[in-house]
Amino acid sequence: MEKFFQLKERGTTVSREVVGGITTFLAMVYILVVNPAILSQSGMPWGGVFTATAISAVIATLVMALLANLPVALAPGLGLNAFFTYSVVLGMGCSYQLALTAVLVEGVLFIILSLCGIREAIVHSIPEGIKKAVAVGIGLFITIIGLVNAGICSTETGTPIGFVNFAGENHAAIVAILGLIITIILYTLNVKGSILIGIIITTIIGIPFGVTTVPEGFKPFSTPDAPVLFAFDFAGIFKNFGQFFVIFFTFLFTDMFDTIGTLLGVAEQGNLKDENGEIKNAKGALLADAVGTVAGACLGTSTVTSFVESSSGVAAGARTGLASVVTAILFFLALFLSPLFGLVPSAATAPALIFVGYLMMRSVVGIKFDDPTEGIPAFITIMTMPFAYSISKGIMFGIIAYVIAKVAGKKAKEIPVVTWILAVVFLADMIFEALK
Numbered sequence: 001m002e003k004f005f006q007l008k009e010r011g012t013t014v015s016r017e018v019v020g021g022i023t024t025f026l027a028m029v030y031i032l033v034v035n036p037a038i039l040s041q042s043g044m045p046w047g048g049v050f051t052a053t054a055i056s057a058v059i060a061t062l063v064m065a066l067l068a069n070l071p072v073a074l075a076p077g078l079g080l081n082a083f084f085t086y087s088v089v090l091g092m093g094c095s096y097q098l099a100l101t102a103v104l105v106e107g108v109l110f111i112i113l114s115l116c117g118i119r120e121a122i123v124h125s126i127p128e129g130i131k132k133a134v135a136v137g138i139g140l141f142i143t144i145i146g147l148v149n150a151g152i153c154s155t156e157t158g159t160p161i162g163f164v165n166f167a168g169e170n171h172a173a174i175v176a177i178l179g180l181i182i183t184i185i186l187y188t189l190n191v192k193g194s195i196l197i198g199i200i201i202t203t204i205i206g207i208p209f210g211v212t213t214v215p216e217g218f219k220p221f222s223t224p225d226a227p228v229l230f231a232f233d234f235a236g237i238f239k240n241f242g243q244f245f246v247i248f249f250t251f252l253f254t255d256m257f258d259t260i261g262t263l264l265g266v267a268e269q270g271n272l273k274d275e276n277g278e279i280k281n282a283k284g285a286l287l288a289d290a291v292g293t294v295a296g297a298c299l300g301t302s303t304v305t306s307f308v309e310s311s312s313g314v315a316a317g318a319r320t321g322l323a324s325v326v327t328a329i330l331f332f333l334a335l336f337l338s339p340l341f342g343l344v345p346s347a348a349t350a351p352a353l354i355f356v357g358y359l360m361m362r363s364v365v366g367i368k369f370d371d372p373t374e375g376i377p378a379f380i381t382i383m384t385m386p387f388a389y390s391i392s393k394g395i396m397f398g399i400i401a402y403v404i405a406k407v408a409g410k411k412a413k414e415i416p417v418v419t420w421i422l423a424v425v426f427l428a429d430m431i432f433e434a435l436k
Contacts, residue, residue, distance in 0.1 A: 001322065005069055010272075010319040017071075020318020021326025024073050026193030027309035030352050031057075031075045032334055033199060033344045038081045038145075039302060042089040042096040047225030047338060052076075052299035054335045055227065060292025060304045061328040065321030068284035071313050072266055073327040074292045077305035078356055079138035080254055082145055083391040084302040088247050091390055097233035100297050102248040104232060106255065107293030107303075114286040119256065126253075127419060130398050132363040133378035134254060137385035137394045139360025144386045146353030149346040150176030171209040172347040178205055179351035187355070192312065195352050202348035211347050220340040228300030242429045249422075250392040255303045259289045262306040270314040308359070373409040377402035396426040 007013060036049040053076050060074035088099045113119040147153035151173045154164050166174055179202030186194035206212030237244050263286075266272065267279045274280050285306070292304035313323050334341075364382075369375035381398030385391050403423040406415050 005320040005322045007320060007322070012317060012319040014322065016317035017320055017322035018326050020071055020313035020316045021323035022330065023192050023316040024071070024307075024310050024313030024318065024323065025327045025330040026196055027312040028073060028075060028307045029193075029330075029334065030195045030199055030349070031078070031307075032331075033341050034078065034349045034352055035076045035081050035301065036341075037149075037344075037346060037349050038085050039096075042085040042099070044096050044228060044300060045225065046342065048228045048300055050338045050341060051224040051335065052227040052296065052301035054224075054331050056292055056296035056299055056301055056304050057331040058328045059295045060288055061324050061331065063291050064285060064288035064306075065324035065328065067288055068281040069321040070263075070266070070272060070281060070285055071270065071318035071320060071323040072263065072285065072306050072310045073313070073324055074289060074304050074306050075331075076296055076301045077255070077258055077303055077307070078142055078353070079258070079360070079391065080251060080305065081302040082138075082142055083250055083254070086145065087250075087390045087392055092243060092247070094243070094247070095233060095236065097231050098236040098244070099247065099302070100300065101232045101234060101237065102244060102251055103303050104294060104297035105237075105248055106251045107290055107297055109252065110255070110290035110293060111287065114283060114290050117283065119286050126416070127374070127377070127402055129367050129374040129378045130381060130395075130402060132366045133381035133398060134391075134395060135258075135360050135363040136367075136378075137382040137398075138254070138391060139357040139363075140382065140386040141389070141391060141394075142353050142360070143357030144389070146176075146350040146357070149353070150350030151347075152176055152350070172206075172211050172345070175202060175206045175209050175211045175345075175347040176350045178202065179348055180354055183351045183355050192316070195355060198355075199344060199348050199352055202351060203344050206345055206347055211345050212343060213345075214343060218339065218343075221336055222339050224335045224338060230298055231300055232297075242432055245425070246392050246396070246429060250395055251303050253395060254391065255289070255293065255305050258305045259286065262308045262310065266306075266308075266310050266314055269311050270319055272319065373402075373405040373411050373414075376405050396430070399423050400426055 032050060032053055035053045036046045039049045040046040057075035064070055064072050064074060084099050088094050089096050151170060152163060153161055155161055157164060164170055164173055179198055182201050183194060183198030186197055203212050263279050272280050289306055296304040367378045377398050380401040381394045384397045385394035399419060399422050403415055406412055
């Protein structure tokens with residue numbers, strides 16, 4: 001263990017790695033509640049998604065530990081699962097089988113790109129401002145989903161969207177607001193696992209309000225439900241290839257930058273860079289993400305990605321893949337607690353969604369709004385995602401706006417070739433859609 005994980009070389013110990021692994025688990029285990037809550041709205045069974053979420057997290061995190069030796073945990077990502085349900089299935093009218101097919105194709109391509117070292121090159125070709133804007137836009141999109149799921153926001157207020165009246169029988173909204181306040185306090189006090197603790201406390205608060213219901217004869221332990229295995233629709237790819245490409249590319253694009261951004265942040269925080277300033281074992285880390293995505297698609301869940309919450313484990317002392325092994329073991333044990341997680345109502349997960357929106361919003365400080373050729377495309381990307389209720393449209397309009405702004409600003413030379421290609425493809429797709 002000492003030699004394999006290079007504990008002494010990285011200035012850590014077994015106890016520090018165990019504490020770091022537990023901390024990371026506590027920071028991200030909320031995904032076991034939130035992911036089934038979101039994906040089940042696409043028609044997938046809650047229990048099957050819960051099992052798929054836990055197993056895909058175990059597989060991907062173990063691969064990260066063994067191939068990359070990094071303290072980074074993976075699981076189905078927030079934002080990507082929202083795109084899966086609200087944009088692809090409910091928005092575009094696609095089946096969840098077609099959405100899973102797009103996730104599978106994306107994962108297979110990522111494996112090839114990761115093995116060939118092409119993935120990093122693609123990332124460098126996408127404008128930096130657009131990358132940051134995607135994170136911010138997804139954060140706002142997730143926030144609106146949380147507000148709507150909790151019954152806080154509604155279109156029945158007499159305006160296009162607004163906050164409901166908290167008086168009367170709107171108990172779910174009241175419980176969600178209390179949960180958000182609790183989460184804010186815990187996070188501000190630097191309490192480890194603040195999001196998870198917030199979900200637990202909010203679930204308990206929901207009992208006297210009638211929001212949380214405990215069935216008679218409730219037992220917290222059970223055998224995991226069977227996941228939805230290999231539920232793919234390859235024929236659907238060719239029925240509307242343009243639409244499938246947009247779905248596939250959005251999964252590809254978002255997963256790519258989620259992973260790269262997380263790895264860069266964790267490597268910086270834990271001093272896990274080599275002598276050239278590059279992430280240690282980057283190829284193995286990217287491969288773990290790709291393998292996790294393929295495994296997740298086969299099991300029946302949305303794209304698996306590296307979790308930024310891993311930085312909490314690094315802050316607790318984790319420096320090697322041993323911490324990831326600990327996190328993976330805890331996800332496996334959680335498999336047998338699905339009834340306990342099933343008690344959690346939408347009003348308790350909504351504060352987590354809203355708060356993750358805040359965490360993703362922080363990327364906005366890195367956008368150069370003083371340069372209109374950078375700021376306007378970023379704004380278009382951010383604005384479109386929540387208001388169009390579509391992550392894919394945000395990326396499409398953002399890329400097109402970037403090309404327009406750079407050409408208008410006489411900075412066309414700054415546009416990467418890949419960005420030109422994407423703009424043409426997205427514009428052609430929009431025209432084709434309009435002519436239908």
